[in-house]
Amino acid sequence: MKPQSSLILESTWHALSPLWQGGAEVIQQGLPHNQLAPAWQILLLGDGSPTRHLTLLTREKIEVDVIDMSLIGMDNDKAPPLIEAVPSPRLRRQVWLRTASGQRLAYATSWWDGSQVDDYLQNRALPIWDNLSHLHSELYRDIQGVYFGHSEPLEEAFQEKGPFWGRHYLFWHSGQPLTLIYEVFSPYLRKYLGKSH
Numbered sequence: 001m002k003p004q005s006s007l008i009l010e011s012t013w014h015a016l017s018p019l020w021q022g023g024a025e026v027i028q029q030g031l032p033h034n035q036l037a038p039a040w041q042i043l044l045l046g047d048g049s050p051t052r053h054l055t056l057l058t059r060e061k062i063e064v065d066v067i068d069m070s071l072i073g074m075d076n077d078k079a080p081p082l083i084e085a086v087p088s089p090r091l092r093r094q095v096w097l098r099t100a101s102g103q104r105l106a107y108a109t110s111w112w113d114g115s116q117v118d119d120y121l122q123n124r125a126l127p128i129w130d131n132l133s134h135l136h137s138e139l140y141r142d143i144q145g146v147y148f149g150h151s152e153p154l155e156e157a158f159q160e161k162g163p164f165w166g167r168h169y170l171f172w173h174s175g176q177p178l179t180l181i182y183e184v185f186s187p188y189l190r191k192y193l194g195k196s197h
Helices: 025-030 038-045 050-058 081-085 128-134 151-157 187-193
Strands: 015-024 061-075 090-099 104-113 139-150 163-172 176-185
Touching: 015 025, 025 038, 025 139, 038 050, 038 139, 038 163, 038 187, 050 061, 050 090, 050 104, 081 176, 090 176, 104 151, 104 187
Parallel strands: none
Antiparallel strands: 015 139, 061 090, 090 104, 104 176, 139 163, 163 176
16 A cells, blocks of 8 residues: 555546647637537637536536546646646546436546545535535636547547547636536547547
């Protein structure tokens, strides 16, 4: 058993190795439909709650499996550069979003101000949106990056071949950055959305 420490960096997160990526300008304009189908664009580039979208698509309750809650301190954790907007010491949270029947639909990593995370994630077993909506928080989802790429760990976890579509964004609350989130969606969603391209 590893010794306990106040700073735990033993776990890593699953970033995509991008074949293609775009920034805020691409997100604002949208992508050509032969690159990313319209239904997938609504999911990836829209500013709505992915948990709510997945519930509507599958008609099942979306549940969260928390796989990591690690203090990372001042470390940038190989996260998108926007991590600098999140006050430190930081905490990294990794989850699977899955249907109640067990189908994994998305993977998400989020980075939080470690001193305030308990204020916002009062029930860590719930999706972020469920926690924040219970607080009646005003939020703005500021999507800043979109990715198309590979990840062997995600292929294994989703039991789907890549490449995968992902994105990262900042959640803003009361004019301040609350959390940075990196999400990757399973190709299983083509069952509901059709082919991604």
